[in-house]
Amino acid sequence: MRFFLVILMFTVLMLGNSHGILAQAGKCPPIPKEYEWKVAGDYEKDRELVKKTLRWLCQTPLGEDVKQRSLANAFVLEWLAGAPDLTISVEQKWLPFLDKHEELLFVFIHGVALYKMDHPNESDESKLYVEGYKAIAELALQSKELSHSRALHPLLRAAKKSKIKQYFSDVKASSN
Numbered sequence: 001m002r003f004f005l006v007i008l009m010f011t012v013l014m015l016g017n018s019h020g021i022l023a024q025a026g027k028c029p030p031i032p033k034e035y036e037w038k039v040a041g042d043y044e045k046d047r048e049l050v051k052k053t054l055r056w057l058c059q060t061p062l063g064e065d066v067k068q069r070s071l072a073n074a075f076v077l078e079w080l081a082g083a084p085d086l087t088i089s090v091e092q093k094w095l096p097f098l099d100k101h102e103e104l105l106f107v108f109i110h111g112v113a114l115y116k117m118d119h120p121n122e123s124d125e126s127k128l129y130v131e132g133y134k135a136i137a138e139l140a141l142q143s144k145e146l147s148h149s150r151a152l153h154p155l156l157r158a159a160k161k162s163k164i165k166q167y168f169s170d171v172k173a174s175s176n
Contacts, residue, residue, distance in 0.1 A: 028056045028068045031075045043083045047117070050079045054114040058135045061142040062103065073106055080113055085120065088112050093175040094129060094168070097136075100151035104136050111135025129168045134159065 029052040037043050053072050060069065080086060088109060092098060098105055115131035116122060137159035140146035147156065158167035 026056070028060070028065065028072050029053050031068075031071050035075065035078075037079065037082050040084050043079065043085075046079060050076050051114065051117050054110050054117070057110045058107070058114060058138065062107075062139055062146070063143065073110075076110065076113070077106070080109070086113065086116055088116065088128075089125070091175075094171050096171060096175075097149070097151040097155065100149060101146065104140075107136050107139055108132035126165060126168050130164045133164045133167065137164070 029049055031053065035046070037046070053076050057069065057072055057076065062069070080088065090105070090109065090112075095105065095108060109132070111132040111134060112128050114135075115128065122128065133155055136152075137156055140149070140152050140156060141159075146152055154170075155164070155167055158164050
């Protein structure tokens with residue numbers, strides 16, 4: 001009987017994970033009601049909180065906990081805007097789906113920022129765009145509307161085939 005329960009639990013976990021049931025994010029880290037960053041040390045003291053918040057933003061479906069998502073987004077974007085050791089460049093022409101889904105700009109920035117915080121010396125734009133695209137693909141696949149969007153179809157197809165780097169190369173080439 002015990003063996004049967006172990007097999008059943010394993011099966012449920014595997015099926016659940018493959019359908020995104022276990023991929024749902026936890027709670028957003030607590031965002032301070034007031035925050036102010038003036039010098040590099042101020043930014044450094046909140047670095048881990050910003051990383052945790054970025055992780056939550058990159059994993060939590062877009063339609064879930066919208067109010068908390070807005071607060072978290074404002075918090076991390078303000079931190080990112082002033083952080084002395086982190087710069088993110090965005091070429092809108094390399095985000096062809098923004099015309100239909102402008103809300104995905106923030107998701108892209110979150111993905112790139114989280115990657116750069118873990119890899120501070122990374123400057124390869126293709127690697128950074130791939131990370132931003134991955135964040136978009138992960139959240140889009142959790143959304144019925146976004147997963148069926150014609151504008152996102154090429155990116156999502158590339159993500160499913162693990163060819164996001166090629167997708168970036170194609171987008172970049174077609175925008176020149």
